[in-house]
Every structure is written in C-alpha cells, then in structure tokens.
Amino acid sequence: MNLVIDFGNSLLKLALFRHDQILDHRVLTGLDADRLRWLLDEFRKRESKDERIEATILSSVIPVPGDIRELLMERFRLIELGPETLLPFTNAYITPGTLGKDRIALAAGAVRLFPGKDVLVIDAGTCITFDFISHDGTYHGGSISPGLHMRFRALNAFTAALPSLQPGHHPVELIGRSTVDSIRSGVVNGAVVELEGIAALYRKRYPRIIVAITGGDADFFAEKLKSDIFATPNLLMAGLNHILNFNG
Numbered sequence: 001m002n003l004v005i006d007f008g009n010s011l012l013k014l015a016l017f018r019h020d021q022i023l024d025h026r027v028l029t030g031l032d033a034d035r036l037r038w039l040l041d042e043f044r045k046r047e048s049k050d051e052r053i054e055a056t057i058l059s060s061v062i063p064v065p066g067d068i069r070e071l072l073m074e075r076f077r078l079i080e081l082g083p084e085t086l087l088p089f090t091n092a093y094i095t096p097g098t099l100g101k102d103r104i105a106l107a108a109g110a111v112r113l114f115p116g117k118d119v120l121v122i123d124a125g126t127c128i129t130f131d132f133i134s135h136d137g138t139y140h141g142g143s144i145s146p147g148l149h150m151r152f153r154a155l156n157a158f159t160a161a162l163p164s165l166q167p168g169h170h171p172v173e174l175i176g177r178s179t180v181d182s183i184r185s186g187v188v189n190g191a192v193v194e195l196e197g198i199a200a201l202y203r204k205r206y207p208r209i210i211v212a213i214t215g216g217d218a219d220f221f222a223e224k225l226k227s228d229i230f231a232t233p234n235l236l237m238a239g240l241n242h243i244l245n246f247n248g
Helices: 033-046 066-075 101-113 148-157 179-205 218-222 235-246
Strands: 002-007 012-018 021-028 055-060 077-080 119-124 127-133 138-146 210-214
Touching: 002 235, 012 033, 012 235, 021 033, 033 066, 055 066, 055 101, 055 235, 066 077, 101 119, 101 127, 101 210, 101 235, 119 179, 119 218, 127 179, 138 148, 148 179, 179 210, 179 218, 210 218, 210 235
Parallel strands: 002 055, 055 077, 119 210
Antiparallel strands: 002 012, 012 021, 119 127, 127 138
C-alpha cells in the first residue's frame, strides 16, 4: 500500500492507496507531527501481515516541518516530489524547474487514467489551470488564471467601494440588477465562459480530446458547464500515487 500526502496552499490531503484504489482519504487545514503520528496509526489499522504501507510520496508547495519529514522517513520509503523525481510522462515544458508540483501530479494522473488519449486537465482551485497532455504521453503546458476566490477578493482589494464576496450556491443571472449581483455575474459567468471557451479551442485543435476538471471548485463549475467534461475529484492524488509507483 502507498501513502500519498499533498501540502497545498490552503489544505493538506492524505490518501491511502491499494494499487489504484483509495482506501482512506483525509483533508485537513493543518498538521503537526503528533497529529500525523495519530493518522499513521489510523491508516495502519488497514494493514495485514501480507499487506503493509511500504512507501509514501510527499508533495508540497509550502515548507514542510523537519519533524514531519523525519517521521515519514522513519516509517516508510519516502519520495519527495522535486526536480529530480522521475516522471511517468515526457515533460516538454520549456521551464520545467518552474512547473508547479500540482500540475506535475495532474499530468501524471491524466496519463494514468486516460492512456493513449489527448487530455486537457482543468484544475479549478486557488488558480484555474489548464494543462495539455498529448496521446503519446507528452506534457506540453497550458495556462494559469485567477480562481473564483481570487477574483472575488481582487474586486474588493483593488477598489474603494466594491464589497467582499465569496462563491456560493446563489442564483447567478446574466444581468446583475444590484452591485452584488453584478459582481457575481461578472466573476461566475466570466469564469464559466473562460472554461468553456478554452475547452472549445482545444477541441477545435484536437477533436478527440478528453476534458477533465478537478480541484476544490470543480463541483461548483461542473453543474454550470454545458460541454462534455469529466469530473475527476481525486486526479491529483492518483497522479502522485502513479509517480510513486513509477519510482518504485
């Protein structure tokens, strides 16, 4: 079994895998060594004499406390995702050292879940990223734009009068008849049109492309998108697991 750990900008995710199947999944807002030790004990309750947690992969966009790294190294074979990590795809990005670990993991997940296919991965999180992986297993790049929360915050932060709003399950009309409704219309409808429009541009160039959406706001967008897009909530974790197995 594998343990997959992802330290993101705002959340920490841990998943226990048996082959490609997630046995346990936890999402936390923070972690210290004592809490991690307790979680590892919980995960190990799933072990048997013939099946144990052997390896873990750690991916982080923030500095990882030394005691957490040491605890993982004491218990498992540890791989920390970095520039030297072997990847299960060809990376054609011209600045590979600047490619985010989340985008690397998503590309790995795409080649695992959709082998031999052109894939566009949309990650709707802190930022909205688009990543293209061709059918021959080559990662080419994509685009980055502000996510929903960032767009709402920017309108409040860079103006004197516009209120601070958050995404929610409010009705969003095309024509906002108040300032609040106008902001929701601009941010939400603008983001939806962006996702559908960019997906359409890729489909025009690659007619058989698979479009997959993941990330914290994936469900929010999925109910608003009209085009054929696969919701893949655990794509990043599946990608990290694939990288760990590839380095086994």
